[in-house]
Amino acid sequence: MRRGFHALIILWLVTVFVFLMIHIIPGDPARLMLGDRAREQDVEDLRAELGLDRPLPEQYGNFVAGLFQGDLGESIRARRPVVELVGQALPPTLLLIGASLSIAFLVGVPLGVWAGVNRGGWADRVALGISLAGQSIAPFWLGLILIAVFAARLGWLPTSGTGTPRHIVLPALALAPTALGMVLRVSRVSVMEVMTEDYIRTAEAKGLGRMTVVGKHAFKNASIAIITVMGLQIGALLGGAIVTETVFAWPGIGRLAVDSLISRDWPVVRSVVLLSAIALVVMNLVIDVAYAAIDKRVQFE
């Protein structure tokens, strides 16, 4: 399991980086958090509370030891364990990313396959246009437009917040196009490539229908690339979620990150970055396992 080993090294590097972040920024972390006008005594107290008065290696040791016990520290602003804050923010974000990824998959893949099979035709051109538009639109801008049209003017959907299933529609629609464009593009190209393979000719020579040739013989081979891009898009969606959640007041990880950054709630920021990194590393491992499940030639050492 060399891949697992690589993943561990990456995670270790992330902990080091996240830990050092606060020390790399010029100035005293405690002072930064409390602001210029804070009393010297308060700064000293915070420093002691965060353990910043200890030697660096000892601080890092405590940080990692805490991680293993599921202790991410305490939020300075909310005065609550970071684990609790993150635990509350995680489900809405997963829901939002899941919804956006579903839209990207359900629309992007069929359009991409359709375009790839009809290379150069009008279907192909329409699909490429959609892909280009999707990848060019900024989620925050689309979010504001969606709010203006569907919430403010038409009143069909709530402007922001959470609570009912209707609340997720606009944020998911705002976040999806970037991933959709990418998924469409990759589906198109990989289907196009696969369609020129010899085994597609073999399948046609067997008298199989178009649906079987494309849906079974071509798609199963193309799906390797599609799964890869879906996995990578989760990272991009996580980034996009920061803006989208802020625009729609969606109580997820992204908004937590922004709020914490603004109020210099360092333990929270650090944890969010760390969790995102873990999510991406785990996602990559899942993709590798999926490869092996689809294509039996892929072997694990």
Add this chain to the structure above:
Amino acid sequence: MSAEHPVLSVRNLRTEFATREGTVVPVSDVSFDIDRGQIFSLVGESGSGKSVTAMSVMRLVRPPGRITGGSVTFDDTDLLALNQREMKRVRGSQISMIFQDPMTSLNPVLSVGDQIAEPLRAHTSMNKKQVSDAVVEALKDVGIPRARRRLEDRPHQFSGGMRQRVMIAMAMINRPKLLIADEPTTALDVTIQAQILDLLLEICQQSRTSILLITHDLGVVANISDKVAVMYAGQIHETGPTQEVMTQPRGPYLWGLLRSMPRLQGTDALDPIRGQPPLVTEALTGCRFAPRCAFRAEACNTDPPSHIVATGHEVRCHFAPDSEWVRQARAQAGLP
């Protein structure tokens, strides 16, 4: 030879490819008949139009390629007149095909058992059990040991020769009337080639399946085929019963081909045909082989008709009917 209709009758077939540089015509005027149970070889250099002819018979020429003329009659049915659904019913059940490279012709992510079963599922109403039994039987027939245990294996778990056996099992599972084999042994080790060819012949003989064998191996042609057609630049240059054509060639192209074959006896250097075959465009006129022909004359600037020089033996050369000219030219070409 027989009173039956030919299984496949191709007349004046023409297939064009529209490219940016103009229209290319890889198959411009091809006619031949294949009888029931007959082995028909189509030989020629790379790019002479052999494979496009085969794909045209299957109607699997991909755009920008298009069949623009002639007829393909299979078992009294005009294949070119069928709609897509009717044509699909012919492919894989009545006419099937095996290809040159068994490494790339099988789908890498599907199990071998599934791929062999597909023609059965597409063309018969067998249930699951019957299909799986038939697949095992087909694998046994092509000499794959422990067949039942290999159904779930992927193509990469088989060697090149074994994969070609899988291809044969797949193509023959519906007992087609015609098998098109496009250079079925070219990609294989020399030691395996004979085995695969023997297997192919044996299986086809059992079901009286005719074979359209595409190859550039004149040795194979001489050994196994009943009839041969030599293609050059999109046309059939010379065709006839193998025995007659290979021992009494009448056209300068086949003379050249036979002269350029290595022999065990004798120390003479090989005598290749110089130059390259032309790219066949619409603008091409005259005898297509003329630029490379050692015997070209004034007359070669006009299209030569196909002359019948003996029973079933046709040659596309102005001078083929002139036996005195042929005798002299043959002597000059070093042929008996």
